[in-house]
Amino acid sequence: xxxxxxxxxxxxxxxxxxxxxxxxxxxxxxxxxxxxxxxxxxxxxxxxxxxxxxxxxxxxxxxxxxxxxxxxxxxxxxxxxxxxxxxxxxxxxxxxxxxxxxxxxxxxxxxxxxxxxxxxxxxxxxxxxxxxxxxxxxxxxxxxxxxxxxxxxxxxxxxxxxxxxxxxxxxxxxxxxxxxxxxxxxxxxxxxxxxxxxxxxxxxxxxxxxxxxxxxxxxxxxxxxxxxxxxxxxxxxxxxxxxxxxxxxxxxxxxxxxxxxxxxxxxxxxxxxxxxxxxxxxxxxxxxxxxxxxxxxxxxxxxxxxxxxxxxxxxxxxxxxxxxxxxxxxxxxxxxxxxxxxxxxxxxxxxxxxxxxxxxxxxxxxxxxxxxxxxxxxxxxxxxxxxxxxxxxxxxxxxxxxxxxxxxxxxxxxxxxxxxxxxxxxxxxxxxxxxxxxxxxxxxxxxxxxxxxxxxxxxxxxxxxxxxxxxxxxxxxxxxxxxxxxxxxxxxxxxxxxxxxxxxxxxxxxxxxxxxxxxxxxxxxxxxxxxxxxxxxxxxxxxxxxxxxxxxxxxxxxxxxxxxxxxxxxxxxxxxxxxxxxxxxxxxxxxxxxxxxxxxxxxxxxxxxxxxxxxxxxxxxxxxxxxxxxxxxxxxxxxxxxxxxxxxxxxxxxxxxxxxxxxxxxxxxxxxxxxxxxxxxxxxxxxxxxxxxxxxxxxxxxxxxxxxxxxxxxxxxxxxxxxxxxxxxxxxxxxxxxxxxxxxxxxxxxxxxxxxxxxxxxxxxxxxxxxxxxxxxxxxxxxxxxxxxxxxxxxxxxxxxxxxxxxxxxxxxxxxxxxxxxxxxxxxxxxxxxxxxxxxxxxxxxxxxxxxxxxxxxxxxxxxxxxxxxxxxxxxxxxxxxxxxxxxxxxxxxx
Numbered sequence: 001x002x003x004x005x006x007x008x009x010x011x012x013x014x015x016x017x018x019x020x021x022x023x024x025x026x027x028x029x030x031x032x033x034x035x036x037x038x039x040x041x042x043x044x045x046x047x048x049x050x051x052x053x054x055x056x057x058x059x060x061x062x063x064x065x066x067x068x069x070x071x072x073x074x075x076x077x078x079x080x081x082x083x084x085x086x087x088x089x090x091x092x093x094x095x096x097x098x099x100x101x102x103x104x105x106x107x108x109x110x111x112x113x114x115x116x117x118x119x120x121x122x123x124x125x126x127x128x129x130x131x132x133x134x135x136x137x138x139x140x141x142x143x144x145x146x147x148x149x150x151x152x153x154x155x156x157x158x159x160x161x162x163x164x165x166x167x168x169x170x171x172x173x174x175x176x177x178x179x180x181x182x183x184x185x186x187x188x189x190x191x192x193x194x195x196x197x198x199x200x201x202x203x204x205x206x207x208x209x210x211x212x213x214x215x216x217x218x219x220x221x222x223x224x225x226x227x228x229x230x231x232x233x234x235x236x237x238x239x240x241x242x243x244x245x246x247x248x249x250x251x252x253x254x255x256x257x258x259x260x261x262x263x264x265x266x267x268x269x270x271x272x273x274x275x276x277x278x279x280x281x282x283x284x285x286x287x288x289x290x291x292x293x294x295x296x297x298x299x300x301x302x303x304x305x306x307x308x309x310x311x312x313x314x315x316x317x318x319x320x321x322x323x324x325x326x327x328x329x330x331x332x333x334x335x336x337x338x339x340x341x342x343x344x345x346x347x348x349x350x351x352x353x354x355x356x357x358x359x360x361x362x363x364x365x366x367x368x369x370x371x372x373x374x375x376x377x378x379x380x381x382x383x384x385x386x387x388x389x390x391x392x393x394x395x396x397x398x399x400x401x402x403x404x405x406x407x408x409x410x411x412x413x414x415x416x417x418x419x420x421x422x423x424x425x426x427x428x429x430x431x432x433x434x435x436x437x438x439x440x441x442x443x444x445x446x447x448x449x450x451x452x453x454x455x456x457x458x459x460x461x462x463x464x465x466x467x468x469x470x471x472x473x474x475x476x477x478x479x480x481x482x483x484x485x486x487x488x489x490x491x492x493x494x495x496x497x498x499x500x501x502x503x504x505x506x507x508x509x510x511x512x513x514x515x516x517x518x519x520x521x522x523x524x525x526x527x528x529x530x531x532x533x534x535x536x537x538x539x540x541x542x543x544x545x546x547x548x549x550x551x552x553x554x555x556x557x558x559x560x561x562x563x564x565x566x567x568x569x570x571x572x573x574x575x576x577x578x579x580x581x582x583x584x585x586x587x588x589x590x591x592x593x594x595x596x597x598x599x600x601x602x603x604x605x606x607x608x609x610x611x612x613x614x615x616x617x618x619x620x621x622x623x624x625x626x627x628x629x630x631x632x633x634x635x636x637x638x639x640x641x642x643x644x645x646x647x648x649x650x651x652x653x654x655x656x657x658x659x660x661x662x663x664x665x666x667x668x669x670x671x672x673x674x675x676x677x678x679x680x681x682x683x684x685x686x687x688x689x690x691x692x693x694x695x696x697x698x699x700x701x702x703x704x705x706x707x708x709x710x711x712x713x714x715x716x717x718x719x720x721x722x723x724x725x726x727x728x729x730x731x732x733x734x735x736x737x738x739x740x741x742x743x744x745x746x747x748x749x750x751x752x753x754x755x756x757x758x759x760x761x762x763x764x765x766x767x768x769x770x771x772x773x774x775x776x777x778x779x780x781x782x783x784x785x786x787x788x789x790x791x792x793x794x795x796x797x798x799x800x801x802x803x804x805x806x807x808x809x810x811x812x813x814x815x816x817x818x819x820x821x822x823x824x825x826x827x828x829x830x831x832x833x834x835x836x837x838x839x840x841x842x843x844x845x846x847x848x849x850x851x852x853x854x855x856x857x858x859x860x861x862x863x864x865x866x867x868x869x870x871x872x873x874x875x876x877x878x879x880x881x882x883x884x885x886x887x888x889x890x891x892x893x894x895x
């Protein structure tokens with residue numbers, strides 16, 4: 001086989017790596033305060049593009065210094081002038097980039113007087129001459145001039161892991177040029193990024209046309225007199241010297257004298273032992289987990305790589321004649337149904353597997369076999385303990401099959417989420433790596449997105465599922481040990497696992513939608529939208545696309561002359577906060593805000609809801625994400641029923657379409673009042689705040705008295721109460737005087753006085769906040785009342801803004817998270833109480849601190865008493881909890 005030489009353009013790829021993850025710059029910081037976005041992206045490039053190549057020789061070339069210190073700087077002193085200064089966040093990563101390259105078995109090389117391009121150009125010709133197949137990887141199209149039949153130039157298209165291969169034939173197809181004519185093109189056009197000119201007003205199209213006719217600039221200028229008189233000819237004659245200078249600047253050296261011989265750039269393979277230490281220093285959790293998983297699965301032994309992907313595993317295909325084998329699996333098994341997507345309410349089931357390491361695994365692509373008595377007796381037997389992944393999804397899938405899954409004690413998804421909520425992508429392959437187990441990613445089996453396709457060969461799917469099941473059996477012990485070490489076993493067994501049962505029932509049950517009513521709301525919104533559009537066009541004096549930020553920006557800021565508040569990369573900002581500031585100055589802006597609000601209601605909450613109503617039962621079956629948020633709160637998707645707007649009457653009316661599923665039933669709601677402030681009073685132990693709640697006082701009014709210095713006999717007006725409410729909730733979220741001033745429209749000095757007065761009135765709160773920040777710095781995480789953890793990787797950041805945000809998070813997460821714990825406990829206890837009391841009422845939704853039910857009208861009074869009592873006593877705090885309930889014929893009426 002032809003030997004391979006790999007040449008990598010270090011500077012251009014590092015630059016692309018930095019900007020590939022630039023939007024994550026502020027959150028990608030190691031515990032030592034080092035930004036790591038470029039390092040992560042460059043590591044992905046090495047893992048995904050470079051390592052699989054296994055070249056014989058490899059080098060990463062770097063610029064020794066600026067281009068001015070090469071022959072190009074002597075030839076053209078302005079070469080590369082005007083480039084913006086390298087960001088310090090990028091510069092600090094450079095030494096680590098080179099170390100990463102070395103640990104991946106590649107040679108770093110730079111040489112004074114040469115740019116990386118020249119090193120690559122010279123090595124490419126040396127390698128070609130020595131009989132190597134040469135691959136160049138760069139982010140710079142200039143290097144395509146080096147392509148030959150034996151040299152391929154791979155140019156990154158997006159980020160650093162998508163590449164475009166440039167060969168001589170590809171360059172001819174794309175540009176109509178030979179590789180060396182790329183230099184001639186640059187001679188005519190110049191290069192703005194390197195700051196050298198070509199010929200005035202000659203762009204790429206003109207250059208390509210000239211080169212098609214004349215081939216190179218030598219021939220072009222030899223025939224310049226034959227050209228017809230034109231402005232182009234004038235510019236060519238005038239800029240002749242610039243063109244030849246540009247050609248020299250654009251030409252990559254291929255014959256430089258290199259101090260490093262070709263044979264000394266041998267690819268040395270990855271040094272996994274040192275790479276682990278390197279990754280630990282940078283907090284590369286996923287990469288560390290992957291290496292450890294590969295080591296455990298036998299792919300890596302020391303610093304060498306093995307060829308096996310997963311350990312050999314046998315799976316027996318279940319058929320009509322061997323179903324009885326499932327009865328012999330024993331009293332502890334793993335069970336998994338595979339879906340063709342993430343929405344387990346509607347996506348197809350593409351196979352299942354059942355078994356254990358001791359007895360082996362059985363599976364089939366025919367999920368209807370699960371309904372056979374031989375399998376049903378195992379699945380519905382609570383005495384047979386099951387290990388699963390995503391228990392809620394499995395509950396619903398079995399409900400779809402008319403079955404009840406019982407006996408689940410271990411769900412690795414829930415356990416992994418509780419152990420670390422950061423980077424929790426809900427993929428078994430990724431989460432298993434945390435415990436050094438390797439599972440082939442689903443993407444490798446089925447593809448991703450539009451490429452998703454279940455392989456035709458049944459064996460491949462079933463073997464993949466058997467690996468999943470096998471790993472689920474092995475993960476139980478280390479996962480439960482970690483939960484115990486974190487004092488989180490009760491959080492798993494008494495809250496999250498029972499809650500999954502409750503949520504599965506709620507999701508599968510769904511909530512009824514009056515589609516006729518929803519369409520009526522849509523028609524009414526459409527009419528109002530049309531009326532507002534007409535008003536906007538009249539005020540504008542023209543018809544334009546209101547949904548186009550560009551057209552709207554031109555109208556408001558150029559034609560109407562409104563003051564420009566903020567600009568974006570693409571023009572004027574027309575974001576909501578900008579328009580709200582402009583609204584008092586022009587009626588059209590207020591109409592635009594109304595238009596946007598109504599248009600979103602129509603598209604998201606009318607058209608959107610109608611599109612997800614199930615035909616069979618006229619219900620919406622939302623999914624509650626149990627393993628997403630870092631605070632422990634539930635979120636709702638497909639569709640999101642927690643986010644229906646409540647601030648406007650138009651938004652609230654959407655809820656009139658949510659109705660009971662049976663005649664003579666009603667919708668009932670119960671919600672905790674000021675739960676986060678009550679949790680704050682409990683956790684901080686502040687006696688003044690606790691006393692206000694114990695006395696049943698209005699906490700916002702009491703806070704108003706404190707911050708405004710009012711006597712007990714002086715009434716609190718609504719504005720004062722609103723201000724105090726903002727202070728109360730601002731304190732919960734760790735607000736600064738600057739933030740509070742912005743929220744209330746007051747001076748920063750006044751906001752600071754409010755906060756200081758607040759802490760004087762409630763001194764224990766300030767003391768607790770100081771302590772919780774110190775604790776977060778000390779241990780790197782905070783906990784809720786149920787020992788739910790939130791890790792704070794930015795708490796030790798050198799960046800003030802990141803560190804401050806982490807400190808605010810440390811203060812508010814125990815409050816938000818504890819409130820989430822309480823509502824979850826309440827849901828479990830309410831569900832149990834409804835069953836114990838034989839009630840027909842059904843829990844339908846959880847919307848933050850509120851629970852929504854449907855029940856027979858004659859059961860509402862009993863339901864109100866039971867739910868209020870259970871929610872009030874769900875958790876014992878140092879202050880009483882207050883539950884408010886309400887009912888009606890629709891969700892709107894109930895609220």
